[in-house]
Ligand SMILES: Nc1ncnc2c1ncn2[C@@H]1O[C@H](COP(=O)(O)OP(=O)(O)O)[C@@H](O)[C@H]1O
Ligand SMILES: CC(C)(COP(=O)(O)O)[C@@H](O)C(=O)NCCC(=O)O
């Protein structure tokens with residue numbers, strides 16, 4: 001049998017063009033099977049992908065049809081299984097569930113769905129599109145790796161800074177030659193409010209509020225100014241510091257507090273709260289094409 005005589009998907013046609021025949025199967029069986037396997041997995045990707053980001057505060061999820069986000073949700077940890085259950089009922093064709101977990105979740109809570117959908121936990125040993133220069137790569141947060149992968153794939157050939165304002169604020173820098181350099185971790189907005197309350201005798205726990213003043217003239221206003229203006233100054237200062245080292249880079253601002261903070265920053269930065277979920281989808285597609 002000759003490859004020329006059967007209908008080949010375009011991805012495999014190069015084998016036929018290269019004159020591949022049954023002998024090549026015998027000589028290069030592993031390479032060819034790997035190619036077929038990756039093609040079939042690529043076909044499967046046309047189905048729906050469910051992505052889940054387990055942060056330290058909230059669980060966020062989204063359904064993608066190829067590159068298009070068609071539905072998103074968030075849930076408290078204790079309601080997670082119900083949320084997945086209803087998404088699977090709504091999208092029974094979803095083929096893969098991709099999880100990035102930096103929270104306290106047990107894998108078994110996801111594996112309970114493994115008879116309905118293929119489950120993938122993003123891990124340090126996955127294939128990522130950047131070179132990791134972090135001195136402790138095995139302790140680098142999976143969420144930061146996924147953000148870095150998404151930024152590398154979406155914004156090629158440029159320096160990128162990702163600021164994720166979640167439970168913690170993380171700063172991640174990937175150079176234009178696709179080397180992940182690291183960044184910084186600081187307390188997030190809510191964590192700052194909570195710390196002031198938890199570690200003092202008399203400061204109240206306040207809900208976040210955007211101050212239109214700098215000088216706080218009451219306890220509450222002093223806290224709002226310290227937390228919100230303080231975090232905005234931190235972010236502005238970090239951006240300036242990166243600017244003094246790298247002339248050009250793009251900034252991606254994401255996380256639960258991204259929109260709240262964007263209007264307080266000196267630079268005009270558009271918040272994309274879905275960047276981690278979008279990056280999870282892209283990272284998964286990248287992994288299955290490159291494994
Ligand atoms: N319903 C909510 N519950 C908790 N935090 C919320 C909520 N809505 C917005 N936030 C803000 O989102 C931040 C957490 O962001 P998120 O990206 O979800 O964190 P993580 O990824 O670490 O779980 C908190 O600092 C808080 O100010
Ligand atoms: C820094 C983080 C706690 C941020 O978590 P998040 O705010 O997204 O819930 C997480 O990325 C993490 O656990 N990192 C491990 C340490 C490191 O990245 O070096």
Ligand SMILES: [K+]
Nearest residue numbers: 164166168170
């Ligand atoms: K974060």
